[in-house]
Amino acid sequence: MLFTAALQVTAIAIVKIMGTQVNVAVAVLLYYLVPCVLFLPTLYRLGRTVLATKHFGFYLLRGVLSVLAVYCLFYSAQQVNLALVTVLFNTTPLFIPIIASLCLQEHATLKQWIGIVIAAGGVLVALYPGLHGLFSPIAFFALASGILMAISQVMLRKLAQDGESTHTIVFYQYACCTLVALCIIVSRLAIHVLHSGTMPVFMQSTVRNILLLLCLGSLCFVGQRVLALAFRQLPAALLAPLLYISVPLSALLDWVFWGQTVTSFMLIGTILIVAGLCVMNKRSTP
Numbered sequence: 001m002l003f004t005a006a007l008q009v010t011a012i013a014i015v016k017i018m019g020t021q022v023n024v025a026v027a028v029l030l031y032y033l034v035p036c037v038l039f040l041p042t043l044y045r046l047g048r049t050v051l052a053t054k055h056f057g058f059y060l061l062r063g064v065l066s067v068l069a070v071y072c073l074f075y076s077a078q079q080v081n082l083a084l085v086t087v088l089f090n091t092t093p094l095f096i097p098i099i100a101s102l103c104l105q106e107h108a109t110l111k112q113w114i115g116i117v118i119a120a121g122g123v124l125v126a127l128y129p130g131l132h133g134l135f136s137p138i139a140f141f142a143l144a145s146g147i148l149m150a151i152s153q154v155m156l157r158k159l160a161q162d163g164e165s166t167h168t169i170v171f172y173q174y175a176c177c178t179l180v181a182l183c184i185i186v187s188r189l190a191i192h193v194l195h196s197g198t199m200p201v202f203m204q205s206t207v208r209n210i211l212l213l214l215c216l217g218s219l220c221f222v223g224q225r226v227l228a229l230a231f232r233q234l235p236a237a238l239l240a241p242l243l244y245i246s247v248p249l250s251a252l253l254d255w256v257f258w259g260q261t262v263t264s265f266m267l268i269g270t271i272l273i274v275a276g277l278c279v280m281n282k283r284s285t286p
Contacts, residue, residue, distance in 0.1 A: 001230045005246035007223040009086060013253050014216050015074045016082060022203040024074045025188060027216060028067055029181040031074075034217020035224065036174035043171060050167045055159060062155045063176025067184070069148035070177075076142035081260045082250040087123075087270055088142035090243050093277055094119045095150035103154055112280045119276025125269035170224065244274050 015027050043050055053059065077085050097112050123143065159169055185202065192200040203209055247270050254260040 004227045005243045007219050009246045009249045011219045012077045014212050015077045025185050026202045027074050028070050030213040030217045031220050032177035035221035036178045038221045050171050059172035059176050063180045065148050066152045067177050067180045069145045072141045073145035079138045082254045085142045086246050086250040089145050091146035092150045095147050099154045115276040115280030119273045122269040122272025
């Protein structure tokens with residue numbers, strides 16, 4: 001799980017390093033296209049049984065939400081410091097009980113609601129300092145990425161409840177997200193051509209940027225595998241707080257590469273979020 005957190009921070013850092021040289025839409029496309037291609041040998045080995053599903057529309061909707069989540073994450077990473085983006089994106093476990101309660105009738109306990117309130121206070125504290133105002137649109141892009149990813153995770157739980165195999169879920173996640181990301185690029189291309197009559201430049205095609213994009217997609221592929229391995233070993237409730245090791249890691253990268261330091265507000269906010277998650281996941285003693 002700690003390795004997963006490190007991969008997550010590295011992926012966000014790569015997007016920040018590329019900056020405006022690579023359009024966010026291209027980064028999102030490669031983020032899913034590369035693992036989709038890397039999954040093809042597994043698909044060939046398992047055969048057509050992986051493709052059998054009655055939930056294609058559901059997979060497509062999940063693909064739309066996942067792409068929007070990553071789009072918001074990458075866009076905010078280009079605009080603000082890495083540590084703040086990481087804090088807000090990792091609010092996903094905070095929103096899962098709320099969404100599951102609304103959509104799957106899995107009602108949250110009083111202990112979970114207390115944890116949610118504590119963590120929500122941490123989000124508000126973390127949001128304030130580095131963005132010159134609580135209601136910065138960029139801050140809410142980062143927060144939206146966590147909310148959208150939480151919806152995607154709840155949809156994943158629904159698919160598992162319906163008996164979909166892990167390989168089927170993984171394949172359609174990569175394939176649908178790639179399709180949605182490609183549609184976004186084609187739509188933007190068509191709109192730009194119709195309005196200006198010229199072809200837009202989505203990225204500076206340097207060797208550096210191409211290698212970084214391939215690395216970005218590979219991190220997505222490896223990260224999903226490592227995450228699945230972690231969940232096979234320990235309960236999700238014990239693992240989720242470990243993802244917050246990504247916050248000090250991202251703060252270190254912020255300091256090394258961009259000369260930015262973590263404020264006391266961000267540190268306090270992170271502590272409150274982790275404390276809230278620990279309260280939510282604390283098991284009652286017999």
